[in-house]
Amino acid sequence: MELYRCSKCSSEYVFRRAVCPKCGSKGFDSVEVKSAVALDSVHLIATPEPFPDDYRVVMFQSGNGARGFCRTTSDVKRGDRLRIGMDENGPVCEPE
Amino acid sequence: MVSIVAANFARFGKRDEDIFAISSESALPIVDKFRDVIDFVVVSNSYSGEFNDISGLNNLLTTHLAIENVPSMRVDNTSGSGGSAVLVAKSLVASDEAKNVLVIGAEKMTGYPTKKSTRIIASLLPPEERRGGPSLPSLAAFMTRSYIREFSPTRESIAMVAVKNHHNGALNPYAHFQADVPLEKVMASRIIADPLRIFEYCPVSDGAVSLLVTSDENSKSLGNKSVKITGTGASSGTSSITSRESLVSIDSVKNSAKKAFKSARKTPQDMDIAELHDMASILEIVESEDVGFFKKGEGWKALETGETSIDGRLPINTSGGLNSKGHPIGASGVAQTAEIYLQLTGQAGKRQAKNVSTGFSLSMAGFGNNSTSFVYEVA
Ligand SMILES: [Zn+2]
Numbered sequence: 001m002e003l004y005r006c007s008k009c010s011s012e013y014v015f016r017r018a019v020c021p022k023c024g025s026k027g028f029d030s031v032e033v034k035s036a037v038a039l040d041s042v043h044l045i046a047t048p049e050p051f052p053d054d055y056r057v058v059m060f061q062s063g064n065g066a067r068g069f070c071r072t073t074s075d076v077k078r079g080d081r082l083r084i085g086m087d088e089n090g091p092v093c094e095p096e
Numbered sequence: 097m098v099s100i101v102a103a104n105f106a107r108f109g110k111r112d113e114d115i116f117a118i119s120s121e122s123a124l125p126i127v128d129k130f131r132d133v134i135d136f137v138v139v140s141n142s143y144s145g146e147f148n149d150i151s152g153l154n155n156l157l158t159t160h161l162a163i164e165n166v167p168s169m170r171v172d173n174t175s176g177s178g179g180s181a182v183l184v185a186k187s188l189v190a191s192d193e194a195k196n197v198l199v200i201g202a203e204k205m206t207g208y209p210t211k212k213s214t215r216i217i218a219s220l221l222p223p224e225e226r227r228g229g230p231s232l233p234s235l236a237a238f239m240t241r242s243y244i245r246e247f248s249p250t251r252e253s254i255a256m257v258a259v260k261n262h263h264n265g266a267l268n269p270y271a272h273f274q275a276d277v278p279l280e281k282v283m284a285s286r287i288i289a290d291p292l293r294i295f296e297y298c299p300v301s302d303g304a305v306s307l308l309v310t311s312d313e314n315s316k317s318l319g320n321k322s323v324k325i326t327g328t329g330a331s332s333g334t335s336s337i338t339s340r341e342s343l344v345s346i347d348s349v350k351n352s353a354k355k356a357f358k359s360a361r362k363t364p365q366d367m368d369i370a371e372l373h374d375m376a377s378i379l380e381i382v383e384s385e386d387v388g389f390f391k392k393g394e395g396w397k398a399l400e401t402g403e404t405s406i407d408g409r410l411p412i413n414t415s416g417g418l419n420s421k422g423h424p425i426g427a428s429g430v431a432q433t434a435e436i437y438l439q440l441t442g443q444a445g446k447r448q449a450k451n452v453s454t455g456f457s458l459s460m461a462g463f464g465n466n467s468t469s470f471v472y473e474v475a
Contacts, residue, residue, distance in 0.1 A: 040238055044230075
């Protein structure tokens, strides 16, 4: 999936902001992240549209500290290393 | 100083009527009595566009109530709309921009599949976070998991929030749920977001509630019982859940409560009663700590000792809370103020707490994206 890296202080974010909250710079480069670590995961049964009915939401952290959510149908546990990709709805992940 | 002199509910729950009928059911008893003096209307509502295909709800409502010449505005701050609306009303009176402000909190959100309403509520998340599939209830599950890891509460103590609040709701004629739920039933109910179960979440509800906010001087001439708003505090944090330092504490809750207590020159320990934003069971516990009622990591113990029950030292969510009274988004924060008003004026019926003269309410937007706290005292 795509991350946004501050062109001045190199902080990385999952979501795009107009201004880097760490250094105030307005320039961002897009970088690809393919792996991350699971901080925790929640088995979600009542899911929102447009997602399927039953999955785990995983809170992940990339090597450079960017955090976000991805979906998986695998049994991901806290501390697991993840491979991150994309499907039509957004980021998905699998244990490495 | 600013006072509340009237509060009136339309029952929360699955209602057949439209948002106009529900809103006027709550507002009319106040409008009938104070029609000639109401000089501003603040409508708290977040999702009339998404759920009801309505914009400009405030003017449509004043027209419906035949007070269309009274200036009005709609306040939208997601789940925290109600607290923001009360803050706006208080500020209008304090600045002398208006003398008697009618606040109407209303939402009509039933009638859609859960998957659709879950999507609408999740639209307050940053778009890139939202694409990863979280719902608001799933964030409470992340919080619960962190809280259990960090503080080792009994799992039952968290579920006891639902037991306590359903008990209170059963005593409140305006609550969505009207029945007690024993602990065993909560613990055996369907999981929504692991580990939290369906009885630990607020339902999707329709509902409305109205208040009249006025100046202290005015409150005497209006003839009703009154309660003063002696402290207010608004605070904001990030919309991004994954950017937060901690999942077991909410900065906007801590800071808004601190501000409110400071402006009232009171402490959390001075409070006799409180309404907190219990969208999920764990939130009541975390907020009760962040507000300062209990030490961090110890709020769960109050559920075991009964300290926060109606007859306890500090009753929390005597109304049934969002958990049992329901959470018609725009109505919820206004309903918290209304409950404290009813309690402090001795009008809370079967759920009346004894010897209460100070109160606190916390209205929270999103998953703590921002918060508004209030301190109230008997006039
Ligand atoms: Zn930067």
